[in-house]
Amino acid sequence: MNRTENPLEEVVDENGRLSMRVLMTPDMVNFSGKVHGGVLLKYLDQVAYICGTRYAGTYVVTLSVDRVDFIAPIQVGELVTFQASVNYTGRTSLEVGIRVLSENLQEQSVRHTNSSYFTMVAIGDNNKPTPVPEFKPSDTIERRRFQEAHQRRNDRMRRARIRRDRRERNPLDLLPA
Structure with missing residues (x-):
């Protein structure tokens, strides 16, 4: 397939990786003048959706967010790059890991500001979970990410x-595990 047939060809590659850039603007700040965490969460969810949908070839929904680490604040005017990859697939779900880099364009410096893991579930035409293509790690980094994602999945299942x-013992116990 050539580029004219599929202009989004480079959005997600065959290994389930995606990169998206967004310029942080004044409408995205919180009361301290930094980019609001909720703005980042919205973009993280969108990136996970795009990566998961392109990989699965069908609509995906967010099942869970394992963690979002806010490592450093992001300033207005910085160019933020969301680097996403499919790390693991189950039968109907997949994990998307996202690394966020923030670039100060004037100083030409880049720093890692956020990391997160989203579990997405593929949904078929009948609005039920549907199988996803198996992810096969192809290098050392992908194998490490696959193993770590498998452990996170086991931890989620345990919780x-x-x-x-x-809930079975005490239906009124609403505290998280």
Whole structure:
């Protein structure tokens, strides 16, 4: 397929990687003058959706956000790059890891500001979960990410079992596991 047939060809490559850039503007700040965390969360969810949908070839929804680490604040005027990759696939779900880099254009400096892991579920035409293509790690980094994602999945499943057991014992216990 040539570029004229698919202008979005480079958005997500065959290994499930995506890169998206957004300039941070004054309408994105919080009361301290830094980019609002909620703005970043919105972009993170959009990036996870794009990466997951392009990889799965079908609509995906956010099942969970394992963690979002806010490492450093982002300033207005910085160019933010969201680097996403599919790290793991289950039968109907996939994990998208996202690394956020912020570039100060005047100083020409780049720093890592955020990291996160989103679990997305593929949804078929019947609005039910549908299988996703198997992810096969092709290098050392992908294999490491795959193993780490598998461990996060096991941890999520363990926490879900604990919550379910708590609810069965005491339906009014709403505390997270």
